[in-house]
Amino acid sequence: MSSRRNRIADRVFKLWAIGCTLIGIIMLGIFLVNIAIDGLGRIDWDFITSLPSRKAEKAGIYVALLGTVWILVLTAIIAIPVGVAAGIYLEEYGKKSRFASILEINITNLAGVPSIIYGILGLEVFVRTFGLGKSVIAGALTLSLLILPIIIVATREALKAVPKTLREASFALGATKWQTVSKQVLPAASGGIVTGVILAISRAIGETAPLILVGAIVYLNKPPQTPLDQYSVLPMQIFNWISRPEQEFSVNAAAAIIILLLVTFVMNGIAIYLRYRWQRKVKW
């Protein structure tokens, strides 16, 4: 009798869990459909290649999209080597030192800092102190700071996932620490590291708040040519359009959101693909 009751409870819980899962998916679905209805018709080649304009039907995302690409590439160039190196140091070398443990606590804390604070930090340090002004490089540096903790943590997790036996095997053959890390541990962890890096960067794509502070420009008629040029980014463009009263601009915003989502999905897709490929290749 009680086993029947347990079965019913089991079914009820299952349905409830499915319901909860569906809430998220349905919400996202409604949002996507809504956006698609509004914006899909607006997307064409002109929309992507046009400069911003006061007239909604003429306006495009060219400057903002290129600004986003600039920011992304620079952020990646800055954040990946620093983040991965820091992760390697913390995981492989600095385990026992006091210095490393202080560092570790700070990095954990950094990950919890709201992004707006990074914006203030970037404004003070890069824009003012370093005198970089409202440039792409200042924005990229700020975003790098923002995603560094994510990359460091992802790198450490990936390194941690490499079995101790692999390191021992390498050491036992007379390898030095660096040989072991560079020839065995890093290649084995690269799947996880790459996945973490891509996820971190796709987070950077969507960030607006810190960039508002460090000076992303809303209305700009040419994309940046050098790292020191002014720039705009897609989220800023969307934010700007959405805050206009005219209905046409919100159509533009919807179209830009689709593009932004597309970029994010593609990056996440690549991350998932890489992880899958690595998991299949390396089995312990």
Add this chain to the structure above:
Amino acid sequence: MSHKLTTQDVHVWYGSFHALKGVTLSVKPNTVTAFIGPSGCGKSTFLRLFNRMNDYIEGFHMGGEIIIDGRNIYGKRILVEELRKEVGMVFQKPNPFPKSIYDNVVYGLQIQGINDKHVLEEACETSLKQAALWNEVKDNLKKSALALSGGQQQRLCIARTLAVKPTMILMDEPASALDPISTAKIEELILELKSQYTIVIVTHNMQQAARISDRTAFFYLGELIEYDKTVNIFTNPKEEKTQSYITGRFG
């Protein structure tokens, strides 16, 4: 005959835990020596001293002397990497690198800066033959080592160790993760390798110690209780504790 390995009053602590309490023994060249004892008796710790694999463990420190080929391996002048080329190690779980069979075998040479393809290929073949694996893999050297069976992986790990040309091989329960047939192959291999190497093996399997070793050391709670010819240990141990352990009457 002079000794390959001599330890003098070796103590090991992990933090405040006293893991080895004054172990003194000697091992002759070209013999198989087995370390037996219940889990946590310090036999693996002792084995891992010989190629300084404990160095990475937090809180590890030791006292006493370990002499291999006349040199104190914990002396100031010793380069750990050089020592490990002399004293190879095979682990409990087969741990090939997630690379090809060939890459696994030649790794130890590549890190020494040897890149001559001829030399590497020859070393690969020789080592795989010594490890009795050549015939099974010679057509698939580029295949991933992870695709091999457990027993083959362990022989690959032995081949990898041999490629570096050590004079002594430490084995930490090398067959405990393998099925009986693979185990028998590993044991045969050990007996064959004996003519060229000095082998020290930690094993939980007393029959294995009995079958393959010349001398057996019984450890208990960090102490070396008895060290003698294997035949004597298994037919007429001098110590009560040894007798209790090998007859399964412990505790």
Add this chain to the structure above:
Amino acid sequence: MSQIDNPVHNIKSALDQMFDLVTMQLTKSKDALAGFDKDLAREVIQIEKRVNGQELQIDRVAENFIALYSPVAIDLRFVLAALKINNNLERIGDIAEGISKYINETNSPLDATLMEESNVMPMYEAALRMLKEVHEAYEKEDTSIARKIFKSDDYLDHINAEAITNLTHAANGDASKLSDALYIISIIRKLERIGDQLKNIAEEIIFYIEAKVLKHVKPK
């Protein structure tokens, strides 16, 4: 070849040597009796020391084998059989030595008529033949040869059973022949025991090869 084959092989050949030694003892003691050759008899007594040494050696090797290799199935049956065969062979050696001691104790050759009538020499020949057959069965691991032994032993039993009658008849009340007759009857009794030992060995061979326990089964 598996590792365990090595020690098995060693025990096998050690036991083989034991067979050879005992066969040599029995042959020489037979010749000593036939030719009243005291030197040969002393040689048999000398060989006994080697037999005893070999017995201890096999015991030790077998013990080590059990301790180190934990044999099971055929290997276990073999080593158990080997220990018993070893023991039986040593007893046969003892008997051969005992007979040789008789020869040393007597001052003149045993009475020819008594020897003839008691059939002691044919019995000796038969025992020796049986020993060789058992050895062959062991070497070839052939149980069909081992099974023949039980039949041959009947012949020894037969001579033993008739020995008193035969000797009494042959002595024909001649008191001077009493001592010789007693020696001969003792030798015959000893040879009969050799037959029993050989039968035991045959049983052990069958046990280890076929895993059949033949002991204490009454023949039908």
